[in-house]
Amino acid sequence: MTSILSAAYFHNESAAYEFVEARLWPNGPVCPHCGVIGGHYQLKGESTRIGLWKCKDCRKPFTVKMGTIFEKSHIPLRLWLQAIFLIACSKKGISSNQLHRTLGITLKSAWFMSHRIREAMRSGEFAPFGSDGGAVEVDETFIGHDKTIKPKGQKKGRGYHHKNKVLALVDRTTGRAISMVVDDVKASTLAPLIKANVAREARLITDEAAYYTIVGREFAEHGVVRHQAGEYGRGDIHTNTIEGYFSIFKRGMKGVYHHCGHHHLNRYLAEFDFRYNNRKALGIEDRERAEILLRGVKGRRLTYETTSE
Numbered sequence: 001m002t003s004i005l006s007a008a009y010f011h012n013e014s015a016a017y018e019f020v021e022a023r024l025w026p027n028g029p030v031c032p033h034c035g036v037i038g039g040h041y042q043l044k045g046e047s048t049r050i051g052l053w054k055c056k057d058c059r060k061p062f063t064v065k066m067g068t069i070f071e072k073s074h075i076p077l078r079l080w081l082q083a084i085f086l087i088a089c090s091k092k093g094i095s096s097n098q099l100h101r102t103l104g105i106t107l108k109s110a111w112f113m114s115h116r117i118r119e120a121m122r123s124g125e126f127a128p129f130g131s132d133g134g135a136v137e138v139d140e141t142f143i144g145h146d147k148t149i150k151p152k153g154q155k156k157g158r159g160y161h162h163k164n165k166v167l168a169l170v171d172r173t174t175g176r177a178i179s180m181v182v183d184d185v186k187a188s189t190l191a192p193l194i195k196a197n198v199a200r201e202a203r204l205i206t207d208e209a210a211y212y213t214i215v216g217r218e219f220a221e222h223g224v225v226r227h228q229a230g231e232y233g234r235g236d237i238h239t240n241t242i243e244g245y246f247s248i249f250k251r252g253m254k255g256v257y258h259h260c261g262h263h264h265l266n267r268y269l270a271e272f273d274f275r276y277n278n279r280k281a282l283g284i285e286d287r288e289r290a291e292i293l294l295r296g297v298k299g300r301r302l303t304y305e306t307t308s309e
């Protein structure tokens, strides 16, 4: 067995382009200007940029990087592929500092790359959870310190008012998770998010928090775990799956990322959701996970330019 790290696309720029082109253009090169597929001219020659094509119709030049997270980046494509592989395959994530040292790029470039890669990890559309009438666990957790919140009176440091709030859902049948930052844990905030992501046929499973009571009536069944009464669950009425998800997320955020600002938290959630939804237990190995991530680089909006964390 040869090492995955010896693959040519990690070391040779032309091979890197060919690798990405084969995956993003399975039916032949696509002109990003006019949309025409195939039959374009590959420009070659000593002074020509690697991966440059010319459209057979509109005659404009293009590369496979256009319209992806790689666009306008001066970092070689082979290093992007190395970074994608490292992020896709490290169980708890990989810090910008580690990426900076491993790839030999500046810390600023590493930070920028890793945030772009997180954008590619945002899951596409999938069917509402619990569509088969199965169990969907829903729970919230509190993490880090949301510095955008002003302390209320003298209660500073107590409770969870000042923390970031995260809502997560796990579909027990498919084993997939989706998580999101929420402003607060009021019923009026959580109910629309739960209704938008969970099928009415589902069996909703939550703890006894009051904010789940009314929304629970929208579903085929609402199983409630009474933690206050010292209960961990009855039969399959438990929230162990989602607690497992939160523990992986929290270990990664604490150990690898040392927490992050409120406005970046959604990107980290996308990263942990991606790895969880493409994990080994679901039959997805490292190489395949990296390829799934690579297919997500297309059509991502990049609106952030800052490096403040």
Ligand SMILES: [Zn+2]
Residues within 6 Å of the ligand: 031, 032, 033, 034, 035, 036, 055, 056, 057, 058, 059, 060
């Ligand atoms: Zn064209």
